[in-house]
Amino acid sequence: MVVNDNACFLTVRGALNCIASKLAPTGFSCELEDFEMSTLIRPALSLLVLMTLITGVAYPLVVTGVAQVAFPDQANGSLVRDAEGKVRGSSLIAQDFVGDAWFHPRPSAGAFATVSSSASNLSPSNPALATRVIDDATKLLVPGLGPVPLALLTTSGSGLDPHLPPAAIAYQLARVATARNLPVTTLQQLLDTHIEQPLVGPPVVNVLELNLALEKL
Incomplete structure (x- = not known):
């Protein structure tokens, strides 16, 4: 040839x-x-259409259907509603509560904005980080209760972590009790009922859900 x-x-x-x-x-x-070229094009197009239908149509519909049936709350954003049924937020996203009458979440590097969710990315040797931590510790320090819990001074990786350790909530009990003219024991009982034990890790408290319960007192 x-x-x-x-x-x-x-x-x-x-x-x-x-x-x-x-x-x-x-x-x-x-x-x-x-x-003929058609012997190559026909199988390629057939595979393209088949995989598009499977991965682009069938799979999303099946996953969405299973999620809505098995986990409807999580599939729809883990929304938190008040007594009137109004959506107040998501149990997965922290909110900034201002004032002495509320339990404060951990600080957020992204100002609690979901779009700009992020960490500060400041290294331990960065003076800006030290300044921010010292300022926050000065504001949160309660005489007679020891040092401010670390969770109230450090941001989470996403800046939107809604949870705090029970000790970080307990550190704020006196302030909230004074602002609301409530007994500390009442707030302690409220705290105890909102402690969650995850599958892995130490106990935590969802600050948003705790504040919504506080609102009902």
């Missing part, structure tokens, strides 16, 4: 014939069966 090296790669068949002829032993004649 004679193959023109200058033109053998102009077509798919030419390229295959060229490769076959160069790889074949001397004196061996290698002829490739003629074929």
Whole structure:
């Protein structure tokens, strides 16, 4: 078989014939069966359509359906509603509560904005981090209760962590009790009923849910 090296790669068949002829032993004649381009295009298009239907239509519908049936609350954003049924937020996202009458969550590097959710990315040696922590500790320090819990001074990776350790909530009991003219024991009981034990890790308290319960007192 004679193959023109200058033109053998102009077509798919030419390229295959060229490769076959160069790889074949001397004196061996290698002829490739003629074929149409449709024999390549048809299976490719069929596979494209099939995988689009499976991964782009069927799979999302199945996953969405299973989630709505098995985990409807989580699938719809873990929304938290008040007694009137009004959505007040999500149990997965922290909110900034201002004032002495509320339990405060841990600080947020992104100002509690979901769009700009992030950490500060400041290194331990960064003076800006030290300044911010010292300022927060000065504001939160309660005489006679010891140092401010670390969770009230450090931001989370997302800046939207809604949970705090029970000790960080207990540190705020006196302030909230004074602002609301409530006994500390009443707030302690409220705290005890909102302690959650995750599958892995220490107990935590959802600050948003705790403040919504506080609102009802």
